[in-house]
Amino acid sequence: MFAGISQIGAVHDATRKILPPTPVRFPKCVPKTEDKFPPTRDAGSLVSLLQTVHRPADIKPLHFEALKIHVIPDASPEELIPDASFLPPSKDWDVVPQEELPEANEQTRKPLNNGNLSPGIQTYRERQKELLIDNTAAFRTIRRIPAPVGETAARLGNAYEFYKNLEFFSGYWHDTSIPPKPEPSSEETTSEEEKKDATPPHLQTHIRTGTGLQLPPDYRQNLLTAFVKLVAYDFGCNVSFPRTEPRLHLTPKKPSDPPSYFNSSVTFVYRTPKERAMARAGVVEGPVAALSARASTVFITKAEEWLDLAREVVAVLLTAQQRSREKKTEKRFGEGKWWTTTPRWGGGAGGPIGREGDKIDELAGPEKLPAAELGDVPPPPGTRVASEVKRQIGGINGPSPNKRSKKVKEGGNMQIYDNYRKMNPPGPTWDRKAKYMSIGKVEGVGYDDVFLVSALNHHICVVRARIPESLLEVLDGGEEKEWERVSMWRSKWFDMYLGKERVEAMELVWGMMAWLMRKIEGLKGPVEDEDDGDDGKAEKMDLS
Structure with a gap:
């Protein structure tokens, strides 16, 4: 209802000087590693080397070399998806007549690992039509501006949330679908006819009020989330912020x-449970993939490029780490250690803490002594009568209601001191309502293909990282083993302002979700494994 309200104030401020548009830059950090890379240090020192990073300036190429990171830029969709047959055949689907879509839709749907069927050609054509809507027409619908004479208002459908966030972007980033207007010099003057033909400020759809550097980070995260949801929801998944x-x-x-x-600021694509009670309780399964939206716009130095790559590497590694938690239980840090079991002060009871000392003084004060020791001291005469009259008369509006006593209950704040005396390890770091699963993983190959949808500026790309299981074991403190290189395939950057590139990005996300959610033959799905012994685990899950 109030979309674009952040730009209203700038419309009337004609004297404000708007800075030039922010140039679009991308990091060009592409480390390479040989397939049979000879180790320069033993695998046991990898964790020690990574623990030397305390700030962004500490990130060096040595860390990527130790992890054996190998980046392949501008990878084609056939290289990104392990099985290219899961990519939508856009050339064949685009020529199907509209009246034949319902019949062809059932033939193009495939079984998924959640017991449902994948979306087909009809859903694909709907998403394609929605993403090809002109930005100006879409922004008119968002801002509730009437369409010009002879045109109909654009119907955004499922892409309404996406265009709403894209309209926020137009206040900071120049819309590349519109050619930039030449800025008039100070000597040039506009004629009266040009002023009459100009669009009034309240009917304009593209009003830039700031630079790309000033864009709030939440806008980019919301745009990325809305775009991925367009495809993920039809595959039985959703984008959720981690708890x-x-x-x-x-x-x-x-x-x-x-x-x-x-730590990282990534969000995840989770599979929604088929059981309605678990879905309503907030239980999620996965993670299926990860999303990373970063606010960096300047990549001039090598350190800034290394930092951006390090954020992506951390995102894919922690996603693989969470996917490997399937059928495992969390071991909390410090569990069973002496500093979480032995009482403080050498086992003694210890003295009072904080306000506990004041409570002891109150117990020993005269107000707690019996009336026999204090003596019977009557109140001054007339005090009780005057108080009763004041209570009945009250203020200007009559007697005031009885006020709730602000006195804290006796011993109400003392619970914090009792909690301090308890010896417990730090809180859990695993989500209690998450069923960690490696959905879509190929079993028995020794690695996990992790997908990351990355966002910079007003662009997105898809990254596939092949994480060896032996590397995860080394990070978890396991035996020292050699691992293969971590290959990262990165697609080109898709501009969210351009309809054609939006459709290309949608097709790539479609292929990613179709491959991850495919039904693997020989494995039981969530519908069939209700009696395979996992009921005990489901009963222990917190559904409150």
């Missing part, structure tokens, strides 16, 4: 060395 902070845990092999972690 616990996503962390890449680093556990040294030596028990004496403390563990650490790298």
